[in-house]
Amino acid sequence: MPIHFEEGALVAVLTTQPLDRTLDYRAPAGGVRQGAFVEVPLGPRRVLGTVWGPGEGGFDPSKIRAVHRVLDLPPMRPEMQTFLTQVADYTLSPLPAVLRLATRVPGLGDAPGARKVYQLAEAEPDRWTDARRRVVETMKEYGNLGFAPGELASLSGVSSSVLKGLEAQGVLMRIDLPRDAPFPRLDPAAPARDLSEDQARAARILREAVRSRRYGTTLLKGVTGSGKTEVYLEAVAAALEQGRQALVLLPEIALTVEFLDRVERRFGARPVEWHSGVTQAERRRAWKAVASGEAQLVVGARSALFLPFTDPGLIIVDEEHDGSYKQEDGVLYSARDMAVLRASLSRGQVVLASATPSLESWTNARAGKYARLDLTERFGTASLPDMQAIDMRAETLETGRWISEPLAAEVGRRIADGEQALLFINRRGFAPLTICRACGHQVGCTDCDARMVEHRFQRRLMCHQCGATAPIPETCPSCGVAGRLAAIGPGVERLAEEASGLFPDARIAVLSSDLAMSARAMKQRIDQIAGGEADLIVGTQLVAKGHNFPLLTLVGVIDADLGLQGGDLRAAEKTYQLIRQVAGRAGRADKPGQALIQTHQPDHPVIRAILSNDDEAFFTAEAAMREAAATPPFGRMAGVVVSGTDLPQVTAVARELARRAPLLSGVGATLFGPAPAPVARIRGRHRMRLLVKAPRGTRLQPALQTWRAGLKLGGTLRVTIDIDPQSFY
Numbered sequence: 001m002p003i004h005f006e007e008g009a010l011v012a013v014l015t016t017q018p019l020d021r022t023l024d025y026r027a028p029a030g031g032v033r034q035g036a037f038v039e040v041p042l043g044p045r046r047v048l049g050t051v052w053g054p055g056e057g058g059f060d061p062s063k064i065r066a067v068h069r070v071l072d073l074p075p076m077r078p079e080m081q082t083f084l085t086q087v088a089d090y091t092l093s094p095l096p097a098v099l100r101l102a103t104r105v106p107g108l109g110d111a112p113g114a115r116k117v118y119q120l121a122e123a124e125p126d127r128w129t130d131a132r133r134r135v136v137e138t139m140k141e142y143g144n145l146g147f148a149p150g151e152l153a154s155l156s157g158v159s160s161s162v163l164k165g166l167e168a169q170g171v172l173m174r175i176d177l178p179r180d181a182p183f184p185r186l187d188p189a190a191p192a193r194d195l196s197e198d199q200a201r202a203a204r205i206l207r208e209a210v211r212s213r214r215y216g217t218t219l220l221k222g223v224t225g226s227g228k229t230e231v232y233l234e235a236v237a238a239a240l241e242q243g244r245q246a247l248v249l250l251p252e253i254a255l256t257v258e259f260l261d262r263v264e265r266r267f268g269a270r271p272v273e274w275h276s277g278v279t280q281a282e283r284r285r286a287w288k289a290v291a292s293g294e295a296q297l298v299v300g301a302r303s304a305l306f307l308p309f310t311d312p313g314l315i316i317v318d319e320e321h322d323g324s325y326k327q328e329d330g331v332l333y334s335a336r337d338m339a340v341l342r343a344s345l346s347r348g349q350v351v352l353a354s355a356t357p358s359l360e361s362w363t364n365a366r367a368g369k370y371a372r373l374d375l376t377e378r379f380g381t382a383s384l385p386d387m388q389a390i391d392m393r394a395e396t397l398e399t400g401r402w403i404s405e406p407l408a409a410e411v412g413r414r415i416a417d418g419e420q421a422l423l424f425i426n427r428r429g430f431a432p433l434t435i436c437r438a439c440g441h442q443v444g445c446t447d448c449d450a451r452m453v454e455h456r457f458q459r460r461l462m463c464h465q466c467g468a469t470a471p472i473p474e475t476c477p478s479c480g481v482a483g484r485l486a487a488i489g490p491g492v493e494r495l496a497e498e499a500s501g502l503f504p505d506a507r508i509a510v511l512s513s514d515l516a517m518s519a520r521a522m523k524q525r526i527d528q529i530a531g532g533e534a535d536l537i538v539g540t541q542l543v544a545k546g547h548n549f550p551l552l553t554l555v556g557v558i559d560a561d562l563g564l565q566g567g568d569l570r571a572a573e574k575t576y577q578l579i580r581q582v583a584g585r586a587g588r589a590d591k592p593g594q595a596l597i598q599t600h601q602p603d604h605p606v607i608r609a610i611l612s613n614d615d616e617a618f619f620t621a622e623a624a625m626r627e628a629a630a631t632p633p634f635g636r637m638a639g640v641v642v643s644g645t646d647l648p649q650v651t652a653v654a655r656e657l658a659r660r661a662p663l664l665s666g667v668g669a670t671l672f673g674p675a676p677a678p679v680a681r682i683r684g685r686h687r688m689r690l691l692v693k694a695p696r697g698t699r700l701q702p703a704l705q706t707w708r709a710g711l712k713l714g715g716t717l718r719v720t721i722d723i724d725p726q727s728f729y
């Protein structure tokens with residue numbers, strides 16, 4: 001039970017400021033509850049905080065100030081406090097940084113009431129400028145939602161005077177939007193679709209698990225197109241029937257938008273949405289609805305896990321193997337793993353859904369830690385695609401060409417038959433490398449040890465590490481010779497160019513995550529394609545995830561070997577997942593699908609596993625290899641990056657950490673490194689890597705805590721520790 005503190009009592013307040021402890025304040029008039037959100041004075045400012053517990057003492061009593069104001073919000077629940085504390089402990093992050101994840105909503109403390117926002121009115125402007133067009137396009141893109149002036153200005157990249165001009169001309173109008181309007185109710189009793197026998201069985205088991213009101217995790221492994229969504233929506237129904245809240249995490253915003261429609265079809269209303277494409281006003285409304293218990297179902301990105309649920313009975317992690325569930329900056333957490341923690345604290349159920357689970361989840365299911373449900377067939381009459389390799393060693397392709405003859409022939413045939421084909425390459429941009437044919441210079445980023453990637457649509461070079469862009473140079477930046485710069489290697493844009501040369505009459509759609517599109521615009525584009533407005537899709541991994549293209553019958557994987565290179569311990573697993581998933585886009589309706597996989601290593605065990613359709617054999621073999629090497633999930637790992645602008649200082653800290661290795665060997669952990677990171681400089685910061693390996697079951701975090709304690713980190717120096725790292729660049 002949360003404690004109530006009488007006026008004047010000392011309370012410990014956790015703020016979102018980067019301090020390494022809570023601060024003591026006096027409870028204000030009327031007292032304050034544990035968990036209450038408050039505004040407290042800190043120096044000359046007032047900052048947001050949460051009453052964490054009784055005051056800790058140790059401050060000069062005469063200097064202790066009072067809580068300025070208690071916000072009109074439901075207090076944080078003790079269970080949420082525990083969750084945040086455990087996330088901080090697990091990820092070795094400061095608690096204030098984790099609290100920030102849970103309070104990332106502007107205007108949380110503002111009083112309710114009406115707010116002035118802009119919407120589109122009827123009139124046309126007297127003349128169109130680029131800026132004006134951007135404003136109107138932004139409004140349309142977001143479905144004329146209503147934006148606070150500042151937000152609209154920044155989203156469309158214009159100044160407020162542009163908005164005022166448009167308002168004066170009647171293009172925009174200001175309206176009073178009631179704050180925090182209630183969300184429509186979802187009806188769990190609304191009729192479900194008829195489920196297949198397999199689906200019905202899985203749904204029944206999940207419903208029972210939810211009704212148990214106990215913690216449990218289930219791996220729902222279903223082949224692509226088996227209808228996993230329909231099954232887990234039944235678990236959602238069970239949670240809603242009990243009056244508990246449900247959360248569905250999805251790896252991709254465009255999928256979130258699509259999912260809203262499916263929920264509306266099933267439950268008669270849309271769920272609460274939470275991701276980076278949601279406007280500030282909507283975020284605030286969503287946060288409060290979740291905190292009050294009004295929100296029944298939330299669909300969102302990984303950060304939705306930190307919403308203030310009152311009673312989370314069910315968390316679904318869809319495409320649970322997806323890399324986007326790991327947050328790679330700030331608090332380095334895995335939303336999949338933290339979902340399990342969150343549910344275990346609230347006696348909730350977790351469903352991890354995937355056609356190609358992570359080895360971690362597969363192993364947990366094998367060990368009996370997770371339950372497992374399998375859907376082995378596609379829904380309805382659809383069958384799984386036929387998978388074939390194209391041996392590229394036997395193909396003769398001109399330089400600068402990537403689509404083999406047999407693949408091109410198949411694509412041509414599909415297009416002629418009025419079907420769709422998809423060409424997949426997991427590389428954004430036009431070409432990964434620009435080289436000078438005169439001197440051999442490779443054009444790189446000025447701030448990173450990375451090559452600049454040509455993006456021909458935007459006519460720019462872009463650094464995929466820091467996002468910096470530059471015009472495509474005419475002359476070599478190194479030797480100054482003109483006209484000898486050449487693009488080397490394929491990217492999705494170049495593939496599209498080759499395809500339009502091969503199929504001049506085909507309507508080609510390029511889908512890549514760096515098309516600057518809002519989630520809604522992307523969803524619209526995908527709907528158009530699904531509706532037949534393209535003959536050929538050329539895409540990156542964006543298209544691999546969860547989309548339904550009923551007319552699509554052929555998937556061509558341009559370079560299956562791409563992911564197998566490099567030292568990533570999950571290279572095989574990731575390649576397997578990605579190719580199986582993208583192949584799974586083919587033949588999801590009546591017509592049978594086919595996947596053609598271009599490879600130089602058709603006998604590689606991973607490629608053979610992909611072709612054989614035998615998941616269990618692949619996972620068993622992969623698990624055996626990891627177990628032998630004692631790598632995750634059979635051993636523990638932490639990735640360590642020391643970075644800073646001054647290389648000698650970075651090296652000195654890395655060496656100091658190496659000297660302290662005995663502090664780690666004490667708990668059985670081994671330290672490797674330091675070595676320059678594979679990307680040795682990003683945004684002007686030099687980077688050295690170390691790697692900690694330990695046997696499974698090692699209590700690694702306390703040892704790491706001691707190991708890094710007391711390092712002198714002046715200036716720009718930083719040490720980040722990544723528990724269970726997914727990336728090693």
Ligand SMILES: Nc1ncnc2c1ncn2[C@@H]1O[C@H](COP(=O)(O)OP(=O)(O)OP(=O)(O)O)[C@@H](O)[C@H]1O
Pocket residue numbers: 193194195196199222223224225226227228229230354355379545546547548584
């Ligand atoms: N019981 C059902 N009744 C009608 N349609 C269904 C049913 N189950 C699945 N479908 C349809 O089958 C298609 C595939 O379902 P869904 O998207 O849930 O599959 P999935 O298992 O998530 O696939 P993937 O892993 O490839 O994303 C969808 O178009 C869905 O509407």
Ligand SMILES: [Zn+2]
Pocket residue numbers: 445446447448450463464465466467468683
């Ligand atoms: Zn860069």
